[in-house]
Amino acid sequence: MRYLYSLLLLCSIVLWSSCRNDFSTxxxxxxxxxxxxxxxxxxxxxxxxxxxxxxxxxxxxxxxxxxxxxxxxxxxxxxxxxxxxxxxxxxxxxxxxxxxxxxxxxxxxxxxxxxxxxxxxxxxxxxxxxxxxxxxxxxxxxxxxxDAVFLYPEKFDDGTTESLSFGFDEEGNEILIEGFFLDDTELTFTNEKPYVIYGYAAVPGNRTLDIEAGARIHFHEASGIIVAENGSLHVNGELSSDQELLENEVIFESDRLEPGFSEVPGQWGALWLTAGSTNNIIDYATIKNATVGVLMDSNDGSNQPTLTINNSKIYNSSNIGLLARTGYVEANNLVINKAGQSSLNISLGGRYNFTNCTFANYWTQSYRPYPAVLVENLLETPDQIIVENLIEANFNNCIIYGNENRELFFSRSDGAAFNYKFENCLIKFNDFDGSFAEEYPFEDENLYPGTIINEDPKFYEPYENKLFINEESPANGLANPATATHQDILGTTRSNPPDSGAYESSPFPEE
Missing domain, CATH: 2.60.40.10 (Immunoglobulins)
Structure with a gap:
């Protein structure tokens, strides 16, 4: 009877509960x-x-x-x-x-x-x-x-999208990348409106894409600019009076403008200078948050640089800042920082002259297996090792530094030339047990004249891409006056003796 009473009581509670409004508001x-x-x-x-x-x-x-x-x-x-x-x-x-x-x-x-x-x-x-x-x-x-100028590949009635062909793979399949060729009316990018590019915008052969000072170029995911054989890219940025607004620089970045995306690597593809492109010039540009900032496939075979890049910055590349395969590059006051692999990768030989450049790597997104600067005269593929002569790789008055122990590395084959020189540079290379002494003879004045090793350049805020130095930096007064640029990346006249790196020393901003 007691159990029956308990059961009736429980049923009464359930029935009473089902009649009340549990969500009375x-x-x-x-x-x-x-x-x-x-x-x-x-x-x-x-x-x-x-x-x-x-x-x-x-x-x-x-x-x-x-x-x-x-x-x-x-x-x-x-x-x-x-x-x-x-x-x-x-x-x-x-x-x-x-x-x-x-x-x-x-x-x-x-x-x-x-x-x-x-x-x-x-x-x-x-x-x-x-x-x-x-x-x-x-x-x-x-x-x-x-408002913006939107450039994008054509969508066809069958559902496909306009693509660029890059030949065929080993199985005979055509290699296609979503993209389109710019026509003659699109070969000047002005500073009147930003440009938003979907897919790869290609510069045709025997044509030049001119980008005016102050232009803003934004890329959607997996997008970029391709310069075809005999085509040219001219980025005509100028010195800005406001280093926050950068009103005269040309800026290449993602089409995501929200602050949360301002420092996210790998949001777009690359500025891709394909084999045979010629007379590419980049002045006063900021290239940020790409997969590869500038990708250069080869030189044009002439006695002139295929790429001249001055007073420019490449930041936050998910892979490499500047990757040149058998390139011919002249660079002055170039700054590269924060890349998932290397800030600078000279691959498969070529010719290079870097003057008053700062190659740093303070990547923190993941483990970084490569140094800030990687110099090679070979390229390993799954089937073979390809070698090309490194005719020259001259680093004058440069800083090579970062948050790893060794920020310079050579990968060389004896089957091709490997010529290099680091003059009046500051290099981070911690060889704790001396196992690299033979391969990297920093005491050799023919290869490393005036160069100092493992002295902290004392950057202002390197993790924030602020690689300024002050008079306490060992790079202060380190440069060779005969080879130094006349002005630094900010337009400051070099002192005598001048400083190594892209920035001439000055007092740090007050906190």
Whole structure:
């Protein structure tokens, strides 16, 4: 009988519980709290969706509440989209929040700048309205929309996309990369609007792509610029008066403008100078967040450099900053930092002259198996080892440093020439047990005249790509006046004696 009584009591409790409203709520009283008063969605390009941004809505009372309405102020005409507690839309009704609990609101935007009257950019605004009348609360939404020139491959009716052919593989399959050739009307990039490139934009043979000072070039994922045989790339940046805005530099980076993507490596492909491209010139450029900053397949066979690069910076490459295979490169005041493999890789021989360059590598994203500077006269493939003469590799007044023990490495074959010289350089090479002494004879004044080893250059903030030096640096006064550049990368006149590296020493900015 006792068990029967207990069973009846349990059933009564269950039935009573099923009749009550477990989610009984009080109407919202206008006392919600928010993680932000205004949600800034950062800058996006016209017709490109933003990242997803998060707003947390708190009910800090001890009562379960229901918000009668949550909606965008501009309703269905808004350029914003919401997801409220897992529900997509632009307006919502009767959203419950338990006592001392919260819900998430996710926000995105996409819009077309052609719908507005401003020239190149405008401010998109709206608000999320919680409730109506006297209890209404608002969270403002702000996005800067920027107009751009969009360049992309053609989409065909059969669903395929325009591609560039790179010959055939060993099995006879055509090697295709999504991309397109620039026509004659597209061979000058101005500074009037940013450029956004999808796929690889190719410079045709016997044509030159001219990029004006102050231009901004943005690449979508797996995109870049290719210079075909007999084609040329001329990047005509100039010295900027504001080193934060870099108003006259040419900047190559991803099409993700949000701050969270500003230092993310590998967001796009490369500036690819294919075999036979000629007379490529890069002045005052910043190339950041690529897979390979500059990829150079060979020299053009002439007595002139295939690539001349001056007063430029390559940062945050997921693989290599500058990779040259049998290249002919002249570089002055070049800075490369933070690469997943090497900042500079001279591969398969060639001719190289680097003057007052800073090759650093303070990569922290993963284990880095290679040094800041890797010099080779060979290329290993799965089937063979290819060798080419390293005719010359001259490093004058350079800094080679980083966060590994040895930041210079040679990979050489005796079957080809391997000629190099490091003059008035500062090099990090910790040979703890002397096992590399024969291969790297730093005391040899014919190969390493005026060079010092393992002295910290005392960069300002190397992990932030700020590789300035001050008078306390061992690189101060280290350079050879006969070979040093007349000005440093910032336009500062070199002192006498001048400094090694791309930057002439100066007092560090005040904290």
């Amino acid at each position: 009080e109407p919202s009283n206008g006392r919600l709290s928010f993680s932000k008063d205004t949600v800034y969605l950062d800058t996006v390009f016209s017709n490109i969706g933003s990242s997803t941004y998060q707003l947390i809505v708190y009910n800090r009372s001890d009562e379960d509440i229901s918000i009668p309405t949550i909606q965008l102020g501009k309703g269905e005409n808004s350029n914003y989209r919401l997801n409220v507690d897992g529900l997509p839309g632009k307006s919502f009704e009767n959203i419950d929040i338990l006592a001392e609990d919260s819900i998430f609101v996710f926000i995105e935007s996409t819009t077309n700048i052609d719908n507005f009257s401003q020239e190149n950019q405008f401010l998109l605004t709206d608000a999320i309205e919680f409730d109506t009348g006297a209890n209404q609360q608002k969270v403002e939404l702000v996005t800067l929309i920027q």
